[in-house]
Every structure is written in structure tokens, then in C-alpha cells.
Amino acid sequence: MHPQLDTLDAVRVHYDVLRDRLMTEVDRIVQELTKTSRRNTSTLHAASTTIDGLCRDYQTFMMQVSALRVREEATCSDRGDLLSMRHAWGEVTARTGLFQQEINRWREYRELVHQQIKPKRTKLYHPDEKLHGNTLSQTLASDDIFDKLHAMINPQPQSDAASDHACFPDIGLSNSVFHQHLHAAYRLLLAQRRQGPIRFLDVGCGAGLKVYTALRYFDEAQGFDFDAGYVEAGKRFLALDNEANAEIFEQDALTYDSYADFDVIYFYRPARDFDVLSEMEDRIVDLSKPGTVLIAPYERFSSRFEDLGCGQVDGHVYLSHTSQRQADVWRRKAELIGQYVLKDPESPLRTIWSPIADVSRQNGYDLRGAYKKPRY
Numbered sequence: 473m474h475p476q477l478d479t480l481d482a483v484r485v486h487y488d489v490l491r492d493r494l495m496t497e498v499d500r501i502v503q504e505l506t507k508t509s510r511r512n513t514s515t516l517h518a519a520s521t522t523i524d525g526l527c528r529d530y531q532t533f534m535m536q537v538s539a540l541r542v543r544e545e546a547t548c549s550d551r552g553d554l555l556s557m558r559h560a561w562g563e564v565t566a567r568t569g570l571f572q573q574e575i576n577r578w579r580e581y582r583e584l585v586h587q588q589i590k591p592k593r594t595k596l597y598h599p600d601e602k603l604h605g606n607t608l609s610q611t612l613a614s615d616d617i618f619d620k621l622h623a624m625i626n627p628q629p630q631s632d633a634a635s636d637h638a639c640f641p642d643i644g645l646s647n648s649v650f651h652q653h654l655h656a657a658y659r660l661l662l663a664q665r666r667q668g669p670i671r672f673l674d675v676g677c678g679a680g681l682k683v684y685t686a687l688r689y690f691d692e693a694q695g696f697d698f699d700a701g702y703v704e705a706g707k708r709f710l711a712l713d714n715e716a717n718a719e720i721f722e723q724d725a726l727t728y729d730s731y732a733d734f735d736v737i738y739f740y741r742p743a744r745d746f747d748v749l750s751e752m753e754d755r756i757v758d759l760s761k762p763g764t765v766l767i768a769p770y771e772r773f774s775s776r777f778e779d780l781g782c783g784q785v786d787g788h789v790y791l792s793h794t795s796q797r798q799a800d801v802w803r804r805k806a807e808l809i810g811q812y813v814l815k816d817p818e819s820p821l822r823t824i825w826s827p828i829a830d831v832s833r834q835n836g837y838d839l840r841g842a843y844k845k846p847r848y
């Protein structure tokens with residue numbers, strides 16, 4: 473039922489009532505979507521249906537508002553009257569009009585909520601055979617370019633000291649494979665609802681292309697390398713972006729003692745010698761906080777992680793000081809997280825739907841428009 477709108481004050485009051493009722497329903501949706509499991513699907517359906525009704529009420533309300541305005545204009549006896557009437561209506565007209573634009577977007581947000589009512593399970597790693605045709609060729613071409621960029625960023629030959637220390641030279645893991653690991657780790661961390669800035673470390677970072685890349689997924693990234701020449705090159709590279717929340721420094725992985733400061737630790741086979749590599753792996757795992765996400769993309773770690781007390785979540789992503797049973801639980805939860813990787817919103821403007829967008833992004837979902845590629 474729509475109340476009689478016969479004064480501007482009645483319009484204001486009714487606008488506030490509708491807005492408050494919408495916010496209450498948005499809040500119910502947010503409460504449910506914040507849960508990573510056992511969402512009450514009836515609550516989500518019911519709140520969506522109530523919002524459908526409120527949006528229809530808003531259309532009726534807007535028609536009543538414009539009818540009232542026309543009636544009030546008709547009672548104005550002269551131009552002065554008309555101007556002061558329009559002045560009085562100005563703020564209400566602007567507010568209700570803007571809100572109409574927000575209301576018009578409910579359909580997109582409804583779809584976003586719907587996707588999360590029963591989220592689709594997707595594997596953390598895509599089987600390789602799923603990548604084919606154009607996508608495969610483009611991925612390989614992109615990897616080639618990243619290899620070249622890597623060589624341009626780090627033209628330094630390996631130092632004798634690093635070679636004597638059993639270090640591998642700065643041979644980069646391919647860019648697309650690295651993204652697979654980062655994405656898997658990212659979804660896992662969303663499933664765990666980790667709070668606070670997520671800190672990433674590359675142990676043996678060479679000139680730091682991976683450190684910089686990790687910033688697309690995590691809040692802070694650091695890397696260190698034994699080779700002083702690589703570190704110099706890495707510092708020059710990071711200096712190109714003075715907004716990057718990243719740092720590269722010289723350090724030996726075998727003596728470094730601050731592994732516990734990080735949430736994600738990546739090491740891509742830094743050492744040539746197996747004994748040295750084992751010593752490094754032991755140290756990283758021992759000194760890391762329980763539950764630290766480890767990305768160790770090489771075969772030898774796959775055969776050692778259990779002895780080291782780590783659980784394998786999937787592929788080359790592990791959790792330190794974690795049983796396999798617990799790691800399996802986390803994999804299943806992470807598979808229910810969507811695939812969207814958060815980036816700064818294009819518009820800082822908040823709307824009534826923003827809380828839904830916020831919680832959805834924490835679930836790995838965003839509006840379809842957010843996935844659109846730029847058009848040229």
C-alpha cells in the first residue's frame with residue numbers, strides 16, 4: 473500500500489522509509505554472504521524478493537512524486553511563486569532522481585547475489601588441457617614477452633659469490649604459471665577470511681618481477697636475493713613505480729630469520745645443490761607461522777612437504793605446520809570462492825548496493841561488467 477503523498481514533507485518521509493527498508497534487506501543479504509558456508513538460502517531468496525517489491529514501490533513512488541509536483545506547479549499564481557516552489561523541491565528532486573539510478577542497478581546486483589546463493593565449485597588449478605586454441609597461443613606469447621622483460625630487468629650475469637653459494641641463476645618461472653599459483657593462494661586466503669594486510673615474500677627473487685606481480689593479489693610484497701647484482705637490478709626496477717608497496721633486499725635464505733612476518737612465501741628452487749635446498753626448505757617451514765601459505769613450484773618439494781609437516785592444498789600450494797586433513801578442508805572451501813581478483817573500484821562513489829559489492833568481492837565475485845576487457 474502506498475501512503476498518500478500530498479506534501480513535500482510526506483515525500484521526504486516516504487523516501488527515507490523506502491531507503492531504510494532497502495538498507496535493512498541489503499544488510500540481511502550481507503550477513504548471509506559474509507558466511508563462507510551454510511548460508512541460509514531462504515533468507516537470501518526472501519531478501520531479494522523483498523527488494524524486487526521495494527524497487528517496484530519506488531517506481532510507483534516516483535510517479536506519485538511527479539504527479540504531486542505537477543499539481544503544486546499548477547497552484548502557483550505567478551513566476552515568483554513558481555520559482556520558490558521549484559527551489560523548495562530542488563533537493564528532493566535531485567535525491568530521488570539519483571536514488572532512481574541506484575534502484576535501476578538492482579538487477580545486476582540481484583544476479584551477483586544469486587551466483588553466491590549456491591556457489592559453483594571450481595578447481596583452484598585448471599587442468600592444462602582446458603587451455604587450448606587462441607587462449608593457449610596467447611598465453612604462450614605473453615609468457616615469451618614476460619621472459620624478455622625479465623631479461624631486460626635483470627641483465628646482470630650471476631656473481632661468482634652466488635655461484636659458489638650453490639645458487640641458481642635468476643631463471644624465472646613462467647608468468648602464466650606463476651599467476652595460477654598466486655590465484656590459488658589468493659582464493660585460499662579469501663576462504664580463510666584472513667584479516668589485515670597480506671604479506672608476500674619471494675625467497676630468491678632475482679630482480680623482482682615476481683615480487684611486483686604479486687602486488688596484483690596481495691597488499692605488500694618483499695623479496696630478497698643472495699646475489700648483490702640482482703638485488704641492485706631489482707631495486708632499480710621497483711624504483712620505476714614509486715607507489716608499489718614492495719621492497720627488495722640482499723639476504724641469504726639460509727640465515728634469514730623473519731619468515732614468520734609473511735602470510736605467503738614463494739620459493740622457486742633457489743639452490744642447485746639438494747642438501748642446500750633441503751636446509752633452506754627446512755628453515756623456511758620451521759620459522760614460518762603455522763598456516764603460512766607456501767608456493768613451492770618444483771617436484772622435489774612435492775616429495776618432501778609431508779615430512780616437513782605441511783599440508784598440500786592443491787597443485788604447488790601448501791600450508792605450513794598443517795595436517796593434510798586440514799589442508800583438504802581448506803581446498804574444498806577455497807573451491808567455493810569465486811574467481812574474481814580484487815582491484816580498486818573504478819568509481820569511489822558508494823551506493824546502497826556497495827555493501828553487497830564489498831562482501832561479494834571478499835567471496836571472489838563481482839559484477840559481470842567488472843570482467844569486461846577494455847575496448848579500444
Ligand SMILES: C[S@@+](CC[C@H](N)C(=O)[O-])C[C@H]1O[C@@H](n2cnc3c(N)ncnc32)[C@H](O)[C@@H]1O
Nearest residue numbers: 639642643644645676678697698724725740742
Ligand atoms: C630460479 S631463480 C628464481 C627467481 C624468481 N624467484 C622467479 O621465480 O622468477 C632462484 C633465485 O634464488 C636466488 N638464491 C639462491 N640461493 C639463495 C640464497 N641462499 N639466498 C637468497 N637467494 C638465493 C638466486 O640468486 C636466484 O636469483
